[in-house]
């Protein structure tokens with residue numbers, strides 16, 4: 001175990017892997033990443049990993065667009081193959097959601113997103129002929145979006161960064177952070193102390209717990225979130241990633257011959273014990289996903305259910321992650337609270353945070369995501385209300 005480092009990252013999900021990757025790429029010095037389980041073992045590895053740009057704040061749109069460009073050039077930008085499938089992304093809008101959708105489209109365009117357009121029901125049929133369009137007035141199509149493999153992406157980021165000196169430990173927990181004169185001095189682990197002037201709290205659902213070590217009382221909620229996988233009939237025709245804002249769920253092709261689906265917000269939060277929860281898909285949730293799925297794609301009624309899982313979201317008060325320093329504690333940076341969309345945002349946010357930590361100006365200003373935004377009365381808002389659409 002290392003005794004000293006220039007930066008220690010707590011957490012090996014996509015957030016920790018990303019900031020570790022970009023710090024190492026910048027030759028920040030000796031960067032140590034600690035993951036108490038396995039890389040990507042929690043929310044990251046169970047993510048639907050959809051990569052899309054429709055968001056209702058310019059800052060999120062800019063980071064999501066940067067994400068698309070990174071996934072398009074994954075070998076260059078993310079250290080290896082992320083299995084990005086650029087099959088497009090279709091956002092279905094009904095009477096209640098058409099207004100929010102139009103605002104989003106304007107927001108995307110004015111922030112430089114390319115390949116995004118409004119599509120009529122007739123055009124939707126060209127993009128996804130198997131859809132029953134009952135209740136749908138129009139849609140937004142993002143031709144550059146798609147989905148990736150979350151575990152592979154996380155591993156590639158870490159493996160590539162090892163060539164630049166990143167040291168990653170799996171199966172080792174951080175258990176405390178030491179301060180000296182309100183500056184970060186060391187991180188305690190199960191296997192000893194690492195002296196370091198910089199620590200990144202990328203502990204995902206445990207971000208609140210890590211914050212409490214320093215007296216930082218973050219407001220974070222946790223919700224059980226599930227996906228299911230079923231067989232995909234071969235004669236269904238083309239299918240992009242589909243987010244159905246009307247029936248509040250999403251689905252997409254998965255690996256060869258499979259389909260993945262999950263519920264979208266607004267829906268109730270399902271609190272859980274983050275240290276002890278059942279990772280199996282429960283029958284009630286399976287039914288709640290299948291119901292809208294069979295309504296929207298009737299041909300799937302005869303598809304074979306394969307498997308499913310339950311994982312979790314770590315949710316902040318405005319459904320946007322907490323990223324940046326804490327003015328009271330020099331050398332400490334928060335990077336958690338993904339709120340259901342930080343698979344795609346992880347790499348570009350990690351890039352920007354690595355710039356900030358190194359004293360460089362990030363290309364996209366990350367300031368709006370600072371944890372202290374709530375104290376300053378500046379939370380982000382969403383055209384959709386609270387939820388992972390953000």
Ligand SMILES: Cc1cc2nc3c(=O)[nH]c(=O)nc-3n(C[C@H](O)[C@H](O)[C@H](O)COP(=O)(O)OP(=O)(O)OC[C@H]3O[C@@H](n4cnc5c(N)ncnc54)[C@H](O)[C@@H]3O)c2cc1C
Nearest residue numbers: 011013014015036044047048050174204338341342343344
């Ligand atoms: C079902 C589901 C579907 C999703 N779909 C999408 C999607 O389509 N698109 C999208 O962009 N996002 C999606 N998300 C959200 C996205 O996956 C998460 O926001 C993202 O993966 C969070 O990554 P993270 O690194 O911040 O946290 P995590 O993946 O939770 O990683 C945190 C890591 O920190 C480790 N850790 C915690 N405490 C310690 C400690 N003391 N010492 C060492 N290690 C520690 C944990 O073991 C964990 O591995 C989805 C999430 C779920 C659950």
